[in-house]
Amino acid sequence: MSVAAAVARDDLLATDDLSAYYGERKAVGNVSIAFARKAVTALIGPSGCGKTTLLRCLNRIHEVGFDARVEGRVLLDGHDIYGNDVDPMAIRRRVGMVFQRPNPFPTLSILDNTLACAGKGLKRRQKIDCAERALRAAALWDEVKDKLRSSPLRLSGGQQQRLCIARAVAAEPEVLLMDEPTASLDPIATAVIEELMGSLTDEFTIVAVTHNMQQAARVSDYTAFMLADADGIGRIVEVDETAKLFTKPGDRRTEDYITGRFG
């Protein structure tokens, strides 16, 4: 499916000729890709191909880094999130993010982590309800309901990552970005997160970076294959429905990658 055809779908998020830089170095070049609403789109590709950088442009967290900048547009529901009058903080409320390594806030309790950016102005009881909804959505509630006041650092890595998902979900975003969310987890914790990703699409549009092709095949509806060109600039090679991309890739390079000939 071409990019033009993708736009015709019911897409919530799309990039238009998006390039990302670290200082003078162009890390992602002229990417135009659309992400289908309430579906999982996987970004795959070898290390250093710009997947994470592309993902970080979608909630304007890329620009937090020193000397990092973006060219082009990112359209969220048709509006450019890099527009002049757009507040990045407002965008990050609508586009949540889960990072490669679990990063719960070490000084806040499990409850306060979940409510770090939600439940403002609610009464105590309502706050706990709000946290419960988010923790249930992240399939963590049953494991932490008796220790909401304790430190998140006492949870396992997989539980910490689900807490981070709950924290992102609690802010009620429209899009959830996941940057290799299982990279630091064991296979069992990974399976739990993967299952979770499937159920989260009832409410959220998910874009997930992974360098694990099996994972992309298992969890995603659409897959985009990225590759760095000769100048080291990350570009999209191909986007398609996951089943089709893995069985009948349209590009030779995609085929080489998924059959394990490089990367």
Add this chain to the structure above:
Amino acid sequence: MVRAAPNAPSLSLGRRRAYGALGTGLALFCAMLAAGALLVILGYVIVQGARAINWDFLTQLPHPVGVPGGGVGNGILGTFIIIGLATLMAVPIGLLTGIYLALFGRGPIPEALRFLSDVLSGVPSIAIGLFAYAVLVAPLKHFSAISASFAFMMLMLPLLVRTSEQAIRSVPQTVREGALALGMSNFRATVRIVLPTARPAIITALLLAIARVTGETAPLLFTAFGSQFWETNPNNPMATLALQVFTYAISPYPDWQAQAWGGALVLIVAVFVLSLGARLMLRRAMRGLDS
């Protein structure tokens, strides 16, 4: 060096062993020398000071020359007041400057701030005392505890600025990005998430800064000046422990000299407790950060 090949060592095994032993021995000797000097000083102060210390010494006003007894109670109180006021002034300024440097630490202004802070930390404390004299004592025409606090604040600031910047920077970037990715503002992410994570390290720095000024005497000579009374008004001259040690130590009277040792012991114990507290906090901070 160029011609050294793996199978052609330039020294025989025996000589290499001898060199190694010699180096280790020298290093150990120097380490013992440094630690030994400290232990001798400590031991001497403890032996001399312990004789002077009793409950009256810690709680009484100084007695005039020739009258037995008396203590440094007002000096201890004065030390608390002056350092307390200095801390109240230094913490907000030092912490906010540290936050500024950690968040917006690039460019000419932050670089200049860092440089000035380093220079300030190298300025002799007596020069800082003179400055406090020039801006607070001379214009007001009287010595005061608050001018001493001002001098102490200047001594504490560079330490607080640089260490709080370091502490904030040492919080993993992933934690800060996690907060920003939730839509928190830069400042809120720093105050609510990053600062609490860095708190043990910042408290450590504060304790070390307090320990540093506790023993300072030079800037007090022409700011706090000293007092024979229970003085609590920061606008008046005030006694401090370090000043009393200084006055007593250079006096020709044996009973005052004995009390100087007592005062010195109290100071050393205070600094020891502060340093120990700082180390404990730091250990907690390290443990908190690696998980």
